[in-house]
Amino acid sequence: MFGYYFDLAIRSLRRNPVLTALMVLAIAVGIGASMTTLTVLTLLSGDPIPSRSGVLYYPQVDPDTSKDDSREPTDVLDYPSAVDMWRAKRADRQTLLVETGMKTMAPQSTARPVMAPTLVTTADFFPMFAVPFRYGHGWSADDDERRARVAVISAELNNKLFGDVDSTGKTLRVRDVDFTIVGVLDHWRPRPQFYTVRGGRMAAGDTASYYQRPQDVFMPFFTGLDVGRGTFGVYNCWQLPDDFTKLETSACNWVTLWAELDTSAKAHDYARFVADYAAQQKAMGRFSHAGNTRMRNLMQWLSFNRVVPADVSLQAWLAFAFLAICLFNTVGLLLAKFMRRSGEIGVRRALGATRGGIFMQCLVEAGVIGLVGGVGGLLLTLLGLWLVRQQPAAYADLAHLDPAMFLVTFGLSIAAAMLAGILPAYRASRVAPGLQLKTL
Amino acid sequence: MNQLAPIIATLRRHKVAAFLIGMEIALACAVLCNACFMVVSRIQAMQVHSGVDESSLAVVTLTGFDPAQASDLNARILDGLRRIPGVQSASVVNAVPFGQPAGNAGISLDPDGKHRAAVPHFYVGSPGAMEALGVKLVEGRRFSADDFHPMNSFVPDSPASVVVTRTLADHLWPDGKSLGKMFYVDRLSFRVIGVVEHLSRPTAGEEGPQSFDWSVLAAGTPGAKFAGSYLLRADPAQLSRVLREAKEAVATVAPDAVLDEENSQSISDLRTAYFRQDKAMAGMLVGIIVGMLMVTALGIVGLASFWVQQRRRQIGIRRAIGATRGDILRYFQTENFLIVSGGIAVGMVLAFFLNVMLMQRYEMPRMPFFYLPVGALALWSLGQLSVLAPALRAAATPPVVAMRSS
Numbered sequence: 001m002f003g004y005y006f007d008l009a010i011r012s013l014r015r016n017p018v019l020t021a022l023m024v025l026a027i028a029v030g031i032g033a034s035m036t037t038l039t040v041l042t043l044l045s046g047d048p049i050p051s052r053s054g055v056l057y058y059p060q061v062d063p064d065t066s067k068d069d070s071r072e073p074t075d076v077l078d079y080p081s082a083v084d085m086w087r088a089k090r091a092d093r094q095t096l097l098v099e100t101g102m103k104t105m106a107p108q109s110t111a112r113p114v115m116a117p118t119l120v121t122t123a124d125f126f127p128m129f130a131v132p133f134r135y136g137h138g139w140s141a142d143d144d145e146r147r148a149r150v151a152v153i154s155a156e157l158n159n160k161l162f163g164d165v166d167s168t169g170k171t172l173r174v175r176d177v178d179f180t181i182v183g184v185l186d187h188w189r190p191r192p193q194f195y196t197v198r199g200g201r202m203a204a205g206d207t208a209s210y211y212q213r214p215q216d217v218f219m220p221f222f223t224g225l226d227v228g229r230g231t232f233g234v235y236n237c238w239q240l241p242d243d244f245t246k247l248e249t250s251a252c253n254w255v256t257l258w259a260e261l262d263t264s265a266k267a268h269d270y271a272r273f274v275a276d277y278a279a280q281q282k283a284m285g286r287f288s289h290a291g292n293t294r295m296r297n298l299m300q301w302l303s304f305n306r307v308v309p310a311d312v313s314l315q316a317w318l319a320f321a322f323l324a325i326c327l328f329n330t331v332g333l334l335l336a337k338f339m340r341r342s343g344e345i346g347v348r349r350a351l352g353a354t355r356g357g358i359f360m361q362c363l364v365e366a367g368v369i370g371l372v373g374g375v376g377g378l379l380l381t382l383l384g385l386w387l388v389r390q391q392p393a394a395y396a397d398l399a400h401l402d403p404a405m406f407l408v409t410f411g412l413s414i415a416a417a418m419l420a421g422i423l424p425a426y427r428a429s430r431v432a433p434g435l436q437l438k439t440l
Numbered sequence: 441m442n443q444l445a446p447i448i449a450t451l452r453r454h455k456v457a458a459f460l461i462g463m464e465i466a467l468a469c470a471v472l473c474n475a476c477f478m479v480v481s482r483i484q485a486m487q488v489h490s491g492v493d494e495s496s497l498a499v500v501t502l503t504g505f506d507p508a509q510a511s512d513l514n515a516r517i518l519d520g521l522r523r524i525p526g527v528q529s530a531s532v533v534n535a536v537p538f539g540q541p542a543g544n545a546g547i548s549l550d551p552d553g554k555h556r557a558a559v560p561h562f563y564v565g566s567p568g569a570m571e572a573l574g575v576k577l578v579e580g581r582r583f584s585a586d587d588f589h590p591m592n593s594f595v596p597d598s599p600a601s602v603v604v605t606r607t608l609a610d611h612l613w614p615d616g617k618s619l620g621k622m623f624y625v626d627r628l629s630f631r632v633i634g635v636v637e638h639l640s641r642p643t644a645g646e647e648g649p650q651s652f653d654w655s656v657l658a659a660g661t662p663g664a665k666f667a668g669s670y671l672l673r674a675d676p677a678q679l680s681r682v683l684r685e686a687k688e689a690v691a692t693v694a695p696d697a698v699l700d701e702e703n704s705q706s707i708s709d710l711r712t713a714y715f716r717q718d719k720a721m722a723g724m725l726v727g728i729i730v731g732m733l734m735v736t737a738l739g740i741v742g743l744a745s746f747w748v749q750q751r752r753r754q755i756g757i758r759r760a761i762g763a764t765r766g767d768i769l770r771y772f773q774t775e776n777f778l779i780v781s782g783g784i785a786v787g788m789v790l791a792f793f794l795n796v797m798l799m800q801r802y803e804m805p806r807m808p809f810f811y812l813p814v815g816a817l818a819l820w821s822l823g824q825l826s827v828l829a830p831a832l833r834a835a836a837t838p839p840v841v842a843m844r845s846s
Binding site for chain 1: 507594725738803
């Protein structure tokens with residue numbers, strides 16, 4: 001029966017090519033706009049590290065003596081608090097990190113020195129965040145303590161300096177200090193670059209920079225603080241530092257701490273540890289308040305920072321409103337089309353077609369429009385994503401259609417067209433056979 | 441007016457189709473008003489006055505040099521830059537409008553720092569920088585030789601003489617008397633010696649749109665903590681060549697340093713880059729508006745054509761009993777006007793609620809009232825334009841159709 005309805009649908013659509021084209025076009029542009037924006041939205045709003053996001057936590061205390069418990073704690077930590085909590089080793093894994101940029105070159109390479117985006121961090125960074133390695137490995141906790149001059153570099157920097165070869169054991173010169181490369185990362189592009197996310201509350205929705213590529217050079221935390229002295233920026237200071245190159249003893253927040261806690265019981269204990277730490281610091285007189293400690297998990301932290309750029313979700317809203325307009329349009333046109341065929345429908349009814357049969361026939365016709373509109377919509381989606389890739393945003397290179405979204409495009413298109421077809425098909429199926437036959 | 445009754449009677453028989461078109465218009469009206477408002481807001485945001493002579497200015501930024509050699513580096517680079525033909529002025533700055541911010545700091549009007557008054561951006565310029573920027577002094581005086589202090593923090597040593605923008609001065613001292621006043625950042629102190637018309641900060645402020653213009657300009661002597669960014673002034677026609685030669689010059693003078701390409705551009709290019717995302721968003725919004733209007737127009741054309749065809753016989757009869765072509769034309773135009781008006785009535789309410797939702801979710805400002813009538817006017821015109829062709833076809837129906845049996 002379906003084959004017959006399909007055949008009827010094709011015949012009917014070919015009879016009014018202009019009207020058909022109009023409906024297909026409306027569906028196609030509506031689908032194109034909404035799928036483009038939906039693809040970008042899902043790319044940017046997903047879980048950056050699904051296998052581990054449930055066990056990663058972002059502990060916060062508030063050393064800022066100019067604030068009080070009624071406010072959110074500052075987004076990052078001061079050096080003493082971060083290092084104290086890290087050294088306590090109360091989590092399954094914990095890592096400190098600070099982002100900076102340092103002049104980097106390879107003595108063996110002819111490439112000019114570059115300001116390489118650099119992350120100074122601790123050994124647990126790589127296992128905690130499931131960072132993939134192409135060659136070599138990360139460094140050990142012992143390397144952190146010994147202030148070893150070892151480094152891990154990104155696949156992109158490796159390609160630029162050495163070509164796509166195993167460069168472990170080679171030398172990387174950072175600010176005139178020689179490091180031994182112990183590892184080269186595989187392609188790694190978490191969306192967003194979750195481990196440095198902060199300050200989203202103050203960004204007024206302009207959060208595209210959270211989707212930057214990870215850094216090119218990773219080095220042990222304390223080694224990096226020595227070598228990169230003076231290159232580190234602060235998140236904020238509650239007292240003016242005497243010397244911006246001695247941030248360790250300044251009243252500034254600039255260090256990030258992440259903790260991995262494998263069970264909720266451990267997470268509960270760790271939250272208490274963080275609160276106790278703040279209370280103890282308050283008792284010692286270093287903190288002015290200790291009641292606003294926080295420990296959000298990764299996804300809570302991302303949502304607290306509203307990482308999805310406001311423009312992206314705004315575009316998705318608008319595109320779906322546009323799709324709704326296109327659908328109203330299609331409903332109106334389908335209705336007109338079906339009612340015009342009242343005579344034909346009357347004949348079919350008189351010859352024994354049931355109401356359900358007519359309904360199905362009309363719905364199949366709507367579905368065919370949806371299918372053709374889906375093909376058009378797919379092409380427009382590809383065009384739309386190409387346009388997104390031309391944008392200057394940090395996430396632009398991510399805008400590609402994945403297979404799931406490919407299927408969603410057709411699904412949405414057919415569903416939308418059939419939805420638009422329900423009312424017209426219902427009205428068509430109510431056509432009284434006798435009345436129509438009389439007018440013929 | 442006596443035409444209205446039969447039109448309404450006919451529309452009653454086509455409730456569903458009329459309702460659908462009406463809803464399409466309503467949705468289009470809601471989206472159109474809000475999208476237009478967003479486009480206009482973006483374009484307005486892009487018009488921000490930097491207060492500097494953008495077309496004559498460029499910046500060259502170096503990183504990765506040894507801080508111990510910075511004083512020497514400053515002298516060598518300034519000398520090298522001034523040798524380039526066409527350079528009118530070269531000076532050291534810590535930041536430029538639309539570039540990388542160098543120092544945002546909370547200030548207070550009391551020395552104890554109890555009451556935070558604002559968070560402006562602190563620009564620092566070496567001798568000649570203020571003149572090169574071309575900021576317009578509206579009160580007080582420019583920097584004199586005594587005002588230039590060495591830098592040991594992110595600003596020159598206290599008490600530092602500073603020039604502030606008028607918007608910042610009005611915010612801090614609403615009585616208009618700002619000259620000679622002091623303000624503080626922790627233990628650092630600043631004395632206002634002049635007020636300039638505009639000087640936008642590098643990136644938007646966090647205290648409302650007016651805070652984009654909250655800047656302080658201080659006078660600093662180049663040194664170890666004040667090096668790396670160099671402001672160039674040249675004739676606009678020569679600026680791109682001067683900038684290219686400047687990049688070559690610093691590569692020769694300071695081979696160890698790394699040129700920060702992203703922050704070595706003309707101020708006009710920095711401005712374009714800064715607003716590129718807003719421009720892209722405005723473009724996308726315009727695309728949605730155009731697409732939406734097109735789809736709506738095509739929908740009206742499609743449905744009106746269908747109705748014209750369906751009513752050919754009735755039109756023929758009306759023509760046969762004396763209706764003029766104009767009567768038929770007006771019939772369809774009035775019908776369209778009624779449907780569109782119904783849609784607009786609902787659409788205005790929708791537009792209002794959409795704006796409220798956007799205000800809550802995206803911190804957008806309230807849409808000014810006049811967008812509603814403008815949107816309505818646009819949709820009325822769109823409706824009339826779209827219905828014109830089908831209505832003309834209807835009017836061309838010869839009366840003889842009435843006599844033919846279908």
